[in-house]
Amino acid sequence: MILILAGCGKTLPARSEFMLGTICTINLYQGGTAALYGAVFARLRQIEERMSSNAVDTEVARVNQNAGIMPVKVSAEVIRVLSRALYYAELSGGAFDPTVDPLVKLWGIGTEYARVPEEEEIRGALALVDWREVVIDEEAGTVFLPQAGMGIDLGAIAKGYAADEAARLIKEAGVSEALIDLGGNIYALGTKAKGAPWRIAVQDPRSSRGTYIGVLELGEKSVVTSGVYERFLDAGDQHYHHILSTVDGYPAERGLLSVTVITDTSIDADALSTTLFVLGYEEGRALVDSLENVEAIFVFQDLSVRGTPGALDVFTLTNDQYRIVG
Ligand code: AMP
Ligand code: MG
Numbered sequence: 001m002i003l004i005l006a007g008c009g010k011t012l013p014a015r016s017e018f019m020l021g022t023i024c025t026i027n028l029y030q031g032g033t034a035a036l037y038g039a040v041f042a043r044l045r046q047i048e049e050r051m052s053s054n055a056v057d058t059e060v061a062r063v064n065q066n067a068g069i070m071p072v073k074v075s076a077e078v079i080r081v082l083s084r085a086l087y088y089a090e091l092s093g094g095a096f097d098p099t100v101d102p103l104v105k106l107w108g109i110g111t112e113y114a115r116v117p118e119e120e121e122i123r124g125a126l127a128l129v130d131w132r133e134v135v136i137d138e139e140a141g142t143v144f145l146p147q148a149g150m151g152i153d154l155g156a157i158a159k160g161y162a163a164d165e166a167a168r169l170i171k172e173a174g175v176s177e178a179l180i181d182l183g184g185n186i187y188a189l190g191t192k193a194k195g196a197p198w199r200i201a202v203q204d205p206r207s208s209r210g211t212y213i214g215v216l217e218l219g220e221k222s223v224v225t226s227g228v229y230e231r232f233l234d235a236g237d238q239h240y241h242h243i244l245s246t247v248d249g250y251p252a253e254r255g256l257l258s259v260t261v262i263t264d265t266s267i268d269a270d271a272l273s274t275t276l277f278v279l280g281y282e283e284g285r286a287l288v289d290s291l292e293n294v295e296a297i298f299v300f301q302d303l304s305v306r307g308t309p310g311a312l313d314v315f316t317l318t319n320d321q322y323r324i325v326g
Contacts (some may be wrong), residue, residue, distance in 0.1 A: 011028075011029065011030055011031070011032055012028060012032050012033070012034065012037070014026065014027040014179075015037045015041070017041055017044075019041070019044055019045055019048050020044060020047070020048050020052075020158065020159050020162055020182055020183065021052070021054070021110075021155070021183070022159070022182060022183025022184075023183055024041070024044060024181070024182045024183065025179075025181045026040055026041070026166065026178065026179070026180050026181070027178060027179040027180075027181075028170065028175050028177075028178050029175070029177035029178060029190075030175065030176070030177060031173075031174055031175040031176070032175050032178070033173075036169075036170065036173045036175065039169060039173075040166045040169050040170060043162075043165055043166065043169055044162050044165075044166060044182070047077070047158065047161065047162045047165060048158075048162075050074070050075050050077065050078055051078060051081065051154045051158045051161075052158075053101055053104075053151060053152060053153045053154065053155070059072070059074040059075060059078050060074075060078065060152050060153075060154060062074075063143045063144075063145060063152055064101060064145065064150070064151035064152060066144075066145075067145035067146075067147060067148050067149060067150040067151060068145070068146065068147050068148030068149070068150070069148070070144070071135065071137060071140065071142035071143065071144035072142055072143055072144070073140070073141050073142050074141065074142065074143055075141075076141065077161075078143070079136055079138065079141065079143065080161075081154055081157060081158060081161045081267070082098060082134070082136065082143060082152065082154065083136065084157065084161075084267055084268075084271065085098035085131075085154060085156075085157050085271065086098065086131055086134060086136075088157075088271040088272070088275055089131035090131075091275070091287065092275045092278070092279060092287065094130075094131060094246055095245075095246065095275060095278040095279050095283075096156065096271060096274055096275040096278060097129055097130075097131045097246045098131060098134075098152050098153060098154055098156075098157070099128070099129050099130055099131050099133070099134060099145070099150055099151065099152060099153075100129055100153050100244055100246060101150070101151025101152055101153035102125040102128040102129060102149060102150065102151055103122070103125045103126065103129060103244050103246075103249055104153050104155070104242075104244065105125075105151065106121055106122065106125045107233070107240070107242075107244065107251075109231050109232060109233050109240060109241065109242040109251075110231030110232075110242055114233040115233070115235075116233070116235050116238075116240065122248075122249035122250070123249070125249060126246070126248075126249045128147060128149045128150045128151075129150075129246050130150075133145065133146055133147065133150065134152070156226075156243075156270065156271060156274035157267060157270050157271045157274075158270075159182045159183065159185040159224075159266075159270055160185055160222070160224060160265075160266035160267040160268070160269055160270025160271065161266070161267040161270075162182055162185075162266075163180050163182050163185050163186070163187040163222060163266035163267075163270075164187065164222075164265055164266045164267050166180045166182075166187065167180060167187045167189050167266070170189060171189065175189075176189070176190040177189060177190035177191070178190065179198070180266075183230075184203065184224070184225055184230070185222075185224045185266060185269075185270055186200055186222060186223040186224065186266075187221075187222045187266045188200060188218060188219075188220060188221055188222075188223070189220055190220055191219050191220065197217040197218055197219060197314075198216075198217070198218050198219070198221075199215050199216070199217055200215065200216045200217075200218060200223050201214070201215050201216075202214050202215070202216060202225065202258075202260050202297065202299075202315070203225060203227065203229070203258070204319060205225075205227040205228055205229050205257035205258035205299055206229070206257065207229070211319075212318070212319065213299065213305070213317065213318065213319040213322045214305075214315055214316050214317040214318045214319060214322070215315070215316050215318060216260075216262065216311075216314050216315050217314050217316070218262065218314055220264075221262050221263065221264065222262070222263060222264065222265060222266035222268075222269040222270075223260060223261070223262050223269065224260070224261050224266060224269035224270045224272075224273045225258050225259065225260040225261075225273055226243060226258065226259050226273035226274045226276070226277040227241075227257060227258030227259070227277070227299075228241040228243075228251075228256075228257050228258065229241075229257075229258070230242060243274060243277050243278060244278075245278060246278075252277060252278040252280075254277070254278070254279070254280030254281065255280065255281070255300055255301050255302075256277060256280065256281065256298060256299065256300055256301065257299045257300065257301055258277070258298075258299045259273050259276040259277045259284065259296060259297070259298050259299070260273065260296065260297040260299075260311075261273040261276065261288075261294065261295070261296050262294070262295040262296070262297075262310075262311055262314075263293060263294045263295070264293060268294070272287075272288070272291075272294060272296075273296075275287070276288065276296055276298070281298050281300070281306065284296070284298065285298070285306075285308075288308055289308070294308075295307070295308045295310040295311035295314075296308050296311055297311045297312075297315060299322070303321055303322045303323065304322070304323055304324075304325045305317065305322050305323065305324045305325065306324070306325055306326055307324070312324065
């Protein structure tokens, strides 16, 4: 994940709460009020209560519980986020797949029941993962999963959507500078005082939160990283992380430690950072290059760093264990 270097000119202290499965920190600068903090966090909570697949009584959980049984009515925004997820599933040939839930639950990475599953269990879960089977009825406002055991997991995209929603509320309240950090899913709103760029650090993917490999200098952008360090299970000498391959059912192994995506909307940055991590550098880079206004930094297991020209232009490497190779 990413940490934020100091901002300036703020009027109220930042506020942090644990939600969306992570620590969410919001920093409102000029014009921020306690009431606005309250409204933004309430909105994040509402998104969590609709989209989490971990709790039992969210809209997504109800869709999953009714897989193979019946369509379930959900909020318009659940359909919007799911549709965006399906768009990235199509774009990536299923590398990104919001129906990955049975696999995610089987591994349980990041939970107390995390374990390395048996081959046969993995095969069974994989058979239930297929984004093309999701049935959305826009008119009725329902989602249906046709096979019992199927499930939706929006964990790779919902935080991005939540960051966009936080930014929208903050702008509507007339606050023009803010930093939204939902567990490293960053939305930097406006520019800092005197037009100075935001300085957003890229987390060192080999260590826990707080050390970084370099700094991005940006105007209003979202920056999202997917990496091996966020949630993992260490078993024997193996390190199993939380981003899963929908081809073999194991943690995606493409020689990468992390991928950081920089773009205008956080929902896209979030979905894409996960997508690129699963695709790996060759395919991931080709995908980024085909998209407008999307930049990316890839950090490899051998500590080399590659990026799109637009990303490297605004990135300063500060950690001499890493090296930029292009
Ligand atoms: P992120 O941290 O945004 O890269 O998202 C990782 C989370 O997305 C995991 O914790 C899972 O909940 C979910 N996930 C894992 N593998 C995939 C995948 N191949 N496609 C979509 N979501 C995934
Ligand atoms: Mg993501």
